[in-house]
Amino acid sequence: MNENPAGPRGLESETVAAPEANRAATAILEGRGLVKHYDDGDVEALRGVSLAIGEGEFVAITGPSGCGKTTLLQLLGGLDRPTGGEVLFRGHPLAAIDLDAYHARQVGFVFQSFHLLPTLTSVENVQVPMFEGPWPRRGRAPRAVSLLAEVGLPHRNAHRPGQLSVGERQRVAIARALANDPTLLLADEPTGNLDSKSQDEILRLLADLRHRRGLTLVIVTHSPEVAAAADRRIAMKDGQIT
């Protein structure tokens, strides 16, 4: 399913020696000494975080509110730039690669509040990232239908977000994250707005997708159940990994 070549697309190649242990040697994603300082409020959100995430791994980042876990996910996903340190994708610093291409082709984001476009139907929402993907125009809608079926939502194609339950909305958001066959799925509190039944379903779906697609899954969560389902848990406190 995944069409990614060995190296990141649109990347200025530069070999970076892995400094950490064995996991780092095969890491798809690596953070080195990440620092994030927000001038607004003079907040030190991250204080020298280093981590490595292996290809195909399921990692849960946990910790209390304000500990910096969402900031860390945003830095790993290239949505924000670190004040210090660097993020490497397959050994290449994000600062040196085409971030738009990285977002479009390598990363799928799932957000707590879904961020679906309210004027678009489920099928149309799933197609949004495909504008930057390799899909011909006529192939986008069938692909979106297929993705919605894959996430267990085959009968809500023509529904707008307002006509869906929160669990269904999150399924649409997950289908959208898969639109361009990413390598990484980064989810920020994906079950945070869901009841326990929906939470279980979404967690099962994510785990299932990870296995079927060989995805690397990184989830920021407060939920002990979600954390327990992960291969590895990274606990954070006060901007650092504990």
Next chain:
Amino acid sequence: MGFITLIVRNATNRPTRTALTAIGLAVAIAAVIILVGISWNFERSFEAIYRSKRIDLIAVHAGSTNQLSSSLDARLVDRVRQIDGVSDASPTLVDTVAFEDQNLASVLVNGWVPESLLFRGIRILDGRSLRPGDDHNVLLGRVLALNLDRKVGDRLDVAGEPFTVVGTFESESLFENGALILPLTTLQKMMGREGQATGLVITAKSPAPESLEPLRKRIEAALPGVAVTPARDYVLADTQIRLAKAMAWATASIAMVLGAVGMLNTMLMSIFERTREIGLLRAVGWRRRRVLALILGESLAIALAGSVLGGMLAAAGMRALTLSPTSQGFIDPRIPPEVLGLGLIMGIGLSMLGGLYPAARAAALDPTEALRHE
């Protein structure tokens, strides 16, 4: 889903706001088309008078800004005819009269010598033309005859004097179609300007520009105090036409700026409300140029709707003006294609300009901050 579908979906998401913006733009575009169209038709109608009569040069009193304010001795025409290179010449007296019963406030009345070159391009529709010896006989332009509801043989009071309609005519010029023609001597007496003309019209033996200029100089040298101008230059230099064009452009420009500001306001509000959506688009890999294209595309969609509506409003507006008593007979309701194109291009261009800043702002949004936007 195509990109255009997405643009249209976004543009119609707030139908009331989009409709109001399009209507505002339509009014601006209609204003441009109507005002510029009127001044354009005004100029072309004026030109048509001289072109249809093969008039090459016009002589007026030096310093006069238009023919109505000029006064010349009509007998000068005999001297003009003697000048080498002149084929024909004729005096003309122009004034305006009112027909209050018909709500016609300002109707052009021409005093012409019967059978003179001024009757070229005049096609008699009914009755006959003026003849030497006619005194209180009048020719009515087609539009004026309709507006006055007069036909051949009817009586018509002009400035308090009784006239008999001996013919109706059609001209290439809307001005003449909305005007009346009296014998020159009759009009001179009525206006208390015996022996006077507002100008002389001259046909050259050779209308080529290289021979017109020496002829112009020869006539001016022979007639001190008289300014001679090529017909085309005379039309372009006419104060009333220049004023009409300047007013049209000034008013149209203000309307267009207001239209563009309306678009700016709408699109700024739109991107402010959709900040998180735009953040999402950036997060899923949309390049800045695609976000820019999306917002500009939405501006274009509204501009196109406004343009179509504006064109229709302009056509209706031009028709309505022809029914107004003050402009009846002076307004050509046809919209020149050049003016229609100009209005649409200006409308779309300025709308895009109005959408450019919001689009640039949207494209520059930081995805993380945009997604956090409340």
